[in-house]
Amino acid sequence: MDVQDILSFIAETRDYLDYWQTELHVGGHVDVRLSRQQDYLLSSQHLRNISHTVQIEDVQKLLNKVSHFGGGRTKRSTSNRSPDYSYSRFNNPAATHREMYRLAAQYPNLTRLVGVGSTHQGRPLLVMEIVGLKKERNCPMVWVDGGLHAREWITVAATMLFIKKLLEGYGSDPYITTMLDSTKFAIQPLANPDGYAYSWNSERLWRKNRSPTSVAWCKGVDLNRNFDINFGGQGASDFSCSEIYNGPNAFSEHESKGIARYLSSVRHKLLGYFSLHSYGQMWLTPLSYTRKKVTDRSEHLDVAHHATRKIKEVTGQKYSYGPATALMYVTSGDSSDWVYSELNCSHTYGIELGDMGRYGFLLPASHIKPTSKVILSGVLAAVEVIAAGPDNLTTTRRQRKYKRRKWRN
Numbered sequence: 001m002d003v004q005d006i007l008s009f010i011a012e013t014r015d016y017l018d019y020w021q022t023e024l025h026v027g028g029h030v031d032v033r034l035s036r037q038q039d040y041l042l043s044s045q046h047l048r049n050i051s052h053t054v055q056i057e058d059v060q061k062l063l064n065k066v067s068h069f070g071g072g073r074t075k076r077s078t079s080n081r082s083p084d085y086s087y088s089r090f091n092n093p094a095a096t097h098r099e100m101y102r103l104a105a106q107y108p109n110l111t112r113l114v115g116v117g118s119t120h121q122g123r124p125l126l127v128m129e130i131v132g133l134k135k136e137r138n139c140p141m142v143w144v145d146g147g148l149h150a151r152e153w154i155t156v157a158a159t160m161l162f163i164k165k166l167l168e169g170y171g172s173d174p175y176i177t178t179m180l181d182s183t184k185f186a187i188q189p190l191a192n193p194d195g196y197a198y199s200w201n202s203e204r205l206w207r208k209n210r211s212p213t214s215v216a217w218c219k220g221v222d223l224n225r226n227f228d229i230n231f232g233g234q235g236a237s238d239f240s241c242s243e244i245y246n247g248p249n250a251f252s253e254h255e256s257k258g259i260a261r262y263l264s265s266v267r268h269k270l271l272g273y274f275s276l277h278s279y280g281q282m283w284l285t286p287l288s289y290t291r292k293k294v295t296d297r298s299e300h301l302d303v304a305h306h307a308t309r310k311i312k313e314v315t316g317q318k319y320s321y322g323p324a325t326a327l328m329y330v331t332s333g334d335s336s337d338w339v340y341s342e343l344n345c346s347h348t349y350g351i352e353l354g355d356m357g358r359y360g361f362l363l364p365a366s367h368i369k370p371t372s373k374v375i376l377s378g379v380l381a382a383v384e385v386i387a388a389g390p391d392n393l394t395t396t397r398r399q400r401k402y403k404r405r406k407w408r409n
Contacts, residue, residue, distance in 0.1 A: 055357050062362050063204055087161050089365045090153050092200050093123065093193045096160060100126055100189070107167045109133060110180070116188075117258035120211045123193040125258045130166055130187065132180035140271035142383055143263060144375075145188040148223050148255075148275065148335070150195030150206045151361045154353055154371055155276040159189035161372035162379075179380055183271065183387065186262070192223055192255055205361060209255055213240035214248075221247035224275075225333035226256040229341050230289040233332030246333050259335065263343060264405065272386050273339045273348040274379055279360055280328075283308050283321035283378070284350040287341075288334040291325045296346050303347060303385050310381035315373050317354065324350060347386050351378065 056062055085091050085099035104113040112129040119125065131139065144162070146155035166185065169176030190196060194210040208220030218241035225236040228250035232238060236246040251257045263270060285300035294300070304321035311319050320327060324334075336348040353371050355363060363371075 056360065056362075059205075059362075062359070087157075087164060088368065090157050090368075091160075093190060093197045096156065096190050097124060097126060097193075099160065100128055100163075103163065103167060104128065110167060110170055114186075114262070116262045117254050119194045119209070119254050121194045121197075123197070125188070125193070125255060126190070127186050127188045127262060128163055129184060130163070130180060131184035132170060132177065132182075134181040135184065136182065138269055139182060139184055140387065141184045141186055141266050141269050142272045142274070142379075143186045143188075143270065143339075144274045144276065144379060145191045145259065145335075146276040147189060147193075147196055148191045149277060150192050150199040150208065151204065152276075152278040152353075153196075153199070153361070154278050154363045154367060156190050156196065157365075157368045158353065158371040158375055159187060159276060161368060162375045163187055163189065165372065165376055175380070179383065183383060186266070188259070191259065195220065195223075207243050208245065209253060211247075211253060213245070215240040218245075221245055221253050223253055223256050224277075224335055225331065226250065226253050227260065227333045227335050227338035229334065229338040230332040233289055233330075235289070235329060235331035236333050244331075250333065256335070260338065263339060267343040267345070270339070270343060270345045271347065272383060273336060273345055274382070275336055275348075275350050276353060276375065277350060278353045278363070279355055279357065280352040281317060281319045281354050281356055282327050282352040283319050284324040284327060284336075284352065285322060286324070286337065286348055288324040288331045288337050288350070291323075291330070293323075294340075297323070299346065299389070300349075303382050304349070306385045307378040307382040311374050311378045314377040315370060317370075317374060319374075319378070328352075347382070349382070351375075 085095050085102075091099070100113060104111045110130055110132065114127045114129060115124050116127055117125045144159065146152075146159035148155075166176060166180065170180050171177055192209050195206055195208055198210055199206040206220070208222050210219050211221050212219060213221070222236070222242075222244045225231075225244055225246035231250040232246055235244070237244045239245060247253055251260060263273075283304045285297070285304055286294050300323075301321070308319040308321050311317055324331070324336075334350075336350050339345050340348040353374060354367060359367075
C-alpha cells in the first residue's frame with residue numbers, strides 16, 4: 001500500500017478511531033484502539049496489506065489491573081502528620097492540589113503558588129513557581145507542564161515528583177542548588193484538572209477537557225489544539241465529538257487561556273518551554289504545524305541531543321529526538337508552537353514520556369519514579385545548555401515585535 005493511502009486513511013478515520021500513537025515516518029508505527037465492533041477494519045481493503053500486531057489484547061483487563069480501579073486509588077489519611085498523597089501511586093486531582101498547597105507551605109522561601117484561572121467546572125489552575133534564595137533579579141524562567149491531555153496520568157504524577165525533587169535538592173544537591181539560584185521554574189503539573197477528574201472517575205482513556213460543545217452528548221476540547229497558531233489547520237478537527245476537536249475558536253478554553261496569559265506576562269524572561277505528554281519516548285523540536293525548517297533548528301537539535309544523552313546516561317532509556325512533524329505528525333493549535341511563534345521563545349519542546357507501547361497510557365504506578373528521573377535529568381540538562389548559549393534571552397527572534405493581546409475572562 002502506498003504511504004499516501006495510509007495517511008489518507010488516518011485522516012479519514014481520525015474523528016472516530018482512538019489513535020494512541022502515530023509515528024508517520026519511515027520505520028514508524030501507528031497505535032490505534034479498536035472496539036470489537038471495529039475489528040473488521042483490520043481486514044478491510046484499506047488495511048489488509050499492512051502488517052500489524054496486537055499490542056494489548058484486552059484494554060479493559062489491563063485497565064482493571066493497572067489503574068486505580070485495581071487498587072491504586074488515593075487514600076485519605078487519618079493521620080494529621082501524613083498527607084493523603086503518595087508519590088508511589090497515582091493521585092486524584094483534589095489530592096494533587098492539596099499536595100501543591102502543602103509543598104508551598106513547607107517551602108515558603110522557595111515557592112510561590114500562582115492561580116492562572118479556573119476550569120469550566122470550577123477547579124483551580126495552579127502553577128508552582130520555584131526559585132533559589134540567591135536568585136538574581138529578573139532571572140530567566142523555565143516553564144514545565146503536564147496533564148494537558150487527561151489520560152496521560154504519568155505526566156501528572158512524574159511532574160509532581162519532579163517538583164518534590166527540586167525542593168528537596170535545594171541546599172543539598174549542588175547541581176539543583178546552582179540551577180535554582182540562576183533560573184526560576186514555573187511548573188503546572190495538572191493543566192487539565194476537569195478532564196483528569198473525569199478520566200479518574202468515569203472514563204480512564206478520556207483525552208479532552210469537559211467543556212460543553214454544540215453537540216450535547218459530545219463534551220470537551222483538545223487543549224493542545226486550542227492555541228492560536230494555525231488554528232483549525234491540519235491535525236485538528238472542527239467536529240465536536242472528535243478526540244482532536246480544536247474548540248469553537250482559539251483560546252476558547254479556560255485552561256489554554258490561563259497558560260497563555262501567564263506566559264505572556266513573563267515572555268521577556270522566558271528561557272524555555274517544556275510540555276510533557278505520553279507516550280513514545282521522544283523529544284520533539286519545533287514546529288508541529290508545518291514541515292518547513294525553522295532557522296534555529298540546529299540549536300534545537302543540539303539541546304535535544306544533550307538532553308536525551310543525559311536521560312540515557314541516568315535512566316538507561318533511549319529517547320529519539322527531532323522535529324515533531326518528522327517523528328510524529330502535523331498538528332495545529334499546539335501550545336509549543338504558539339510559545340515559539342508568538343512569544344518569540346526559541347526553545348520550546350514537547351516531550352513524549354514512556355513507554356514504547358506495551359502499556360501506552362496505562363502505565364503502572366511503578367513507572368512514576370523512573371519517569372520523574374527522565375524529567376529531572378532531561379529538562380535540567382536542556383536548561384543548562386540553553387542558558388550557556390551566547391544568545392538565550394537576547395536573540396533576534398526575541399527582538400521582534402510582540403503582538404499584545406487583550407485577554408477576556
